[in-house]
């Protein structure tokens with residue numbers, strides 16, 4: 001480690017009010033040494049920029065943030081790349097202010113006004129960067145809608161993916177950005193994925209400052225319903241899929257595994273299945289008789305048991321029956337995922353209804369597992385019948401060569417910045433996400449490069465603010481190199 005920064009902890013919110021540090025006091029709290037690699041001195045400037053920013057649109061000064069300390073870089077950056085990194089650093093205070101502002105707008109998926117407001121704030125930023133922006137209304141699929149921002153240059157078209165919504169609806173008690181320390185902040189959606197949206201935007205701003213954005217061809221798609229997608233799904237993802245079909249690379253800014261030394265080159269898909277069994281109702285004393293058989297509940301138990309016995313050891317596959325009803329009379333609710341059942345212990349069960357999920361690493365695995373499940377279902381116990389139906393939901397993002405090449409470029413950027421190597425995260429740790437919808441159209445995709453932190457989807461969702469500059473810088477370098485045609489891989 002060639003550089004060290006000590007920051008005095010700064011109280012962020014005290015009864016909702018920012019306590020602003022004095023610039024001179026703050027500056028004297030920075031102690032640094034930089035024996036080599038002049039380019040990395042700029043990585044400190046976010047600290048200074050944040051400390052010296054006196055006014056900005058909200059009239060609230062951002063708190064200083066200690067950034068990660070780079071190790072010895074693998075090789076020096078060229079002058080353009082250095083200009084990009086300088087710009088990332090100098091604008092980071094502004095980025096964190098925007099992050100706070102976005103987090104403080106509730107955008108639970110079903111809070112359409114809030115989702116639109118987050119879209120409006122981001123749209124203004126992309127307008128200012130010279131993108132053509134449009135709002136896609138979501139009425140047709142029962143959601144708020146999506147923001148699309150596009151610009152065309154001479155480079156290969158790169159699709160950037162974010163989402164505007166969070167899992168925290170207005171009814172949640174978790175609503176506000178809260179600075180916990182000089183290096184951490186908590187808030188709904190702060191890492192999933194308002195932090196990633198801001199990293200994307202600020203990487204683009206840095207490319208603009210360095211004068212290289214003009215030649216790039218970029219489509220940014222921010223869906224408004226990633227956490228609870230609209231219905232029908234094909235309509236809800238039509239814009240994203242259309243953007244993928246005209247792009248060569250896809251990069252998602254989700255928060256990934258929580259460890260910035262990893263990124264995502266494959267995600268398992270997430271679908272659902274419904275198993276229904278029927279039996280022959282009769283007095284329980286006659287069960288197993290040739291003409292009565294085993295009843296619906298034993299038949300369902302057989303199917304589920306064989307699913308587990310025959311399929312639970314398959315790599316990258318999971319499936320979970322999460323709901324089961326059985327008896328003489330079962331009724332499913334039409335609006336809620338639930339229902340009611342009536343039955344008696346002395347009557348052979350007439351029917352069952354089970355729903356579950358299924359996650360696979362590739363379309364091939366999904367097809368093969370479906371065939372095995374259907375084969376199990378097709379061998380019912382006497383006097384029973386079962387049927388299974390599947391709803392594919394989110395497709396898998398299979399680990400392709402192109403995805404690995406993108407990761408290699410991102411890894412190189414990270415190492416060259418002195419932030420260490422980045423490896424593929426185990427797909428078992430990556431949930432389904434929007435990037436997967438590009439898989440049928442784009443053979444080079446990378447995800448999980450948004451702001452790191454922990455406890456996403458809980459009321460302790462916390463960002464590691466030290467990662468904001470390094471993660472933005474390496475994303476910006478990746479985009480710059482891709483924009484120049486930095487790897488040989490295209491659409492398929």
Ligand SMILES: [Zn+2]
Nearest residue numbers: 192193226254
């Ligand atoms: Zn997300």
